[in-house]
Amino acid sequence: MDRFNERVEFDVPMAGHTSLRVGGPADALATPADTYELTGLLAMLIKTGVPWFVLGGGTNLLVRDSGIRGVVISLRPGFSDIAAVDSDQDAVAVHAGAGARLSALCRYALANNLAGMNFALGIPGSVGGAVIMNAGTENGAIESVLSSIEVLHVPDQKEIICRRALLFNYRGLVWDSSIIAKSGYEPIVLAASFELAPADPRTQAAEAETLRARRKQRQPAGFSAGCVFKNPSADAPAGYLIDQAGLKGTRIGDAQVSEVHANFIVNLGRAGATDILRLMDIVREKVLHEYGVELEPEIRTVGESKEK
Ligand SMILES: Cc1cc2nc3c(=O)[nH]c(=O)nc-3n(C[C@H](O)[C@H](O)[C@H](O)COP(=O)(O)OP(=O)(O)OC[C@H]3O[C@@H](n4cnc5c(N)ncnc54)[C@H](O)[C@@H]3O)c2cc1C
Numbered sequence: 089m090d091r092f093n094e095r096v097e098f099d100v101p102m103a104g105h106t107s108l109r110v111g112g113p114a115d116a117l118a119t120p121a122d123t124y125e126l127t128g129l130l131a132m133l134i135k136t137g138v139p140w141f142v143l144g145g146g147t148n149l150l151v152r153d154s155g156i157r158g159v160v161i162s163l164r165p166g167f168s169d170i171a172a173v174d175s176d177q178d179a180v181a182v183h184a185g186a187g188a189r190l191s192a193l194c195r196y197a198l199a200n201n202l203a204g205m206n207f208a209l210g211i212p213g214s215v216g217g218a219v220i221m222n223a224g225t226e227n228g229a230i231e232s233v234l235s236s237i238e239v240l241h242v243p244d245q246k247e248i249i250c251r252r253a254l255l256f257n258y259r260g261l262v263w264d265s266s267i268i269a270k271s272g273y274e275p276i277v278l279a280a281s282f283e284l285a286p287a288d289p290r291t292q293a294a295e296a297e298t299l300r301a302r303r304k305q306r307q308p309a310g311f312s313a314g315c316v317f318k319n320p321s322a323d324a325p326a327g328y329l330i331d332q333a334g335l336k337g338t339r340i341g342d343a344q345v346s347e348v349h350a351n352f353i354v355n356l357g358r359a360g361a362t363d364i365l366r367l368m369d370i371v372r373e374k375v376l377h378e379y380g381v382e383l384e385p386e387i388r389t390v391g392e393s394k395e396k
Contacts, residue, residue, distance in 0.1 A: 095118060095119045095120065095121060095125070096116055096117070096118045096119075096159075097116065097117050098115065098116050099113045099114075099115065099116075100113055100114050100116070100117040100160070101113050101155070102114055102146070102151040102155055102156060102160070102391070103151075105117070105143060105146045105160075105162075106146035106147070106149050106150075106151055106313070107145070107146060107147040107212060107311060107312060107313055107314075108149070108150060108311050108312060108313045108355050108359075108364070109311040109355050110150060110151060110153075110311075110355055110359060110360060110361050110364060111149075111150075111151025111152065111153070111155060111156075111361060111391060112151065112152065112153045112154045112155030112156075112361075112391065112392075112394075113155040113156075114141075114155055114156040114158075114159070114160040115155075115156070115157055115158055115159065116158075116159045116160070117143075117159070117160045117162060118159050118160070118161050118162070119161075119162045119163075119164065119165070119166060120161065120163075120166055121166040122166055122167075123240070123246070123278065125166075126161070126163075126166075126240065126276070127240070127243050127244040129159070129161070130240075130242050130243035130244070131243045131244065133158070133159060134242070134243055138158050138159060139157060139158035139159075140158050140159045140160070140161055141156055141158065141159075141160050141161070141390060142160075142161050142163070142216070142276055143160050143161065143162045144163075144186075144187075144213050144214035144216050144217025144218075144220070145164075145189065145190075145212055145213035145214045145217055146213075147212040147213040147217065147313060147314065148213065148217065148221055148313055148314060148386070148387050148388055149313060149387065149388055149389075149390060150313060150361055150364055150365070150387050150388070150389045150390070151361060151389075151390055151391045152361045152362075152365075152389065152390070152391035152392055152393040152394075153360050153361045153362055153391075153393060153394045154391065154392035154393060154394050155391050155392065156390060156391040156392070157391075157392060161276075162187070163185070163186045163187035163214070163216060163276075163278075164187040164214065165187060166185075166187060167185035167186050167187035167188070167216075167278060167279065168185045168187045168188040168189075168192075169183075169184070169185045169188065170182065170183070170184045170185070170188050170192060170193055170196045171183055172200065173281070177286075178285060178286070179283050179284070179285055180200075180202055180283075180284050180285070180286060181235065181281055181282070181283060181284075182196065182197070182202070182281065182282045182284055183279060183280075183281045183282075184196075184215045184279060184280055184281075184282070185215065185278070185279050186214060186215050186216030186219070186276075186277045186278050186279055186280065187214055187215070187216065188214065188215045189212075189213070189214060189215075190208055190211055190212070190213055190214065190215055190217075190218045190223065191209075191210075191211075191212065193205060193208070193215060193282070194206070194208050194209050197284055197292075198292055198293065198296055201286060201287055201288070201289045201292060202284035202285065202286060202287060202292075203284060203285045203286075203287035203292060204233045204282065204283070204284040204285060205233065205282070205284065206227070206292065206295050206296050206299055207224060207225050207227035207228030207229070207299075208223060208224070208225070208228075208230070209296055209299050209300055209303070210299070210300060210303040210304075210307070211223050211224075211225070211314075212314075215277075215279075215280050216276075216277040216278075216280075218230050219234065219237055219261060219277050219280050220260070220261050220277060221259055221260060221261075222256045222257070222258070222259055222260050222261055223259075224259075227299065229256070230256075231251070231254075231256035233282045233283060233284065234251050234254075234280060234281070234282060234283075235250070235251050235281045235282060235283040236248050236249060236250050236251060236280070236281045237249050237254070237277055237278075237279070237280045237281070238277070238278045238279040238280070238281075239267075239275035239276060239277055239278060240275060240276045240278050241267075241270045241271040241273075241275050242271045242272075242273040242275070242276065243271070245270065245271070246278065247270075247275075249267070258318060258319075259318055259386050263275065306348070306349060307348070307349060307352070308346040308347075308348035308349050308352050308354055310354045310355070310356070311354060311355040312346070312352045312353060312354045312355070313353075313387045314352065314386070314387070315327070315351045315352065315386050315387075316351055316352065316353050316368060316371075316385060316386060316387055317330075317351055317368075317371070317372075317383040317384060317385055317386055318383070318384045318385070318386045320381050320382075320383065320384075324379075324381070325351070326350075326351045326375075326383055327349055327350045327351035327352075328350075329375050329378075329379055329381060329383070330345065330350035330351060330371055330375060331350040332378070332379075333371075333374045333375050333378045333379070334374075335350060335370070335371055335374060336350050338367065338370065338371075339356075339367075340359075340363045340364075340366045340367045340370070341358070341359055341360065341363035342355060342356040342357050342358045342359035342363065343355060343356075343359035343363035343364045343366075343367045344356055344367075345367065345371065353367055353368070361389075361391075361393070362393065362394065365389070368385065371383065
């Protein structure tokens, strides 16, 4: 770890690195500056048998109260460049590092009069996290604008994988077993390329304004990880079922089912992961009992719990 100097910290509370503001300490948090440092770090972790976890913006994560054993790797800010790399009359290829903010990519598209990214306006987190989660809204999802991703097969083999070789489902990229077999580990996304289209700036700006306003109205302020559960179907979204089950405002400690959007759980200040997990259980049980629908979490829960 010596060569990382200030780019590795020890015993780092994950609450400071997640939008829910919840989570115990990671043994270490490393922010490699480039691929050279990243591959060196991974080789060392494999050699010493230390586990790792790749963190994006921490906006879809619930980290348990005893934190994460091993090293959390953040690709921010080392892998954050955004640039147009190719263009013709109908399409512009934009390349973004996995550590770049998705909001920065949306702003880049707007500033350069490119259509395609407006669906993602207001989705927090990184480009890498957005690819892994197939982030999206009713207006579109990452899978529909992506043309390729650059991955690192741990520890040191880079590969560019075309969109058509990738399998996405609702809120997730599903790694093919042949991709995992290349190293035995899930690859790390280093960058992504998007195919955007030249567009009229006024139309783009007007659309962006409408989408931003709509989101502001529907989305609760405060600490959350966005929608907690996947929508079981388009006609009965999770938020509708939770609301109809009378669960808005239900609280365990400082974890509360949002009064604004029932599929959000907000941390009112001092909630722990245990409070949020208990609240999720209550919601799941009530919705199953009332509607016979099993809700599946959209947020990812990682780390160790205090209760053993
Ligand atoms: C207020 C709010 C609103 C939200 N609205 C939406 C919405 O409208 N639509 C939507 O889809 N989501 C929404 N989300 C959820 C979240 O923002 C998205 O899922 C987002 O894409 C997660 O990105 P992230 O960088 O924060 O990933 P993280 O939460 O850090 O990580 C998510 C997963 O991706 C993995 N990962 C991250 N980066 C990499 C990488 N480079 N290589 C390999 N694995 C990686 C992590 O290990 C983890 O498993 C919302 C969240 C909040 C807080």
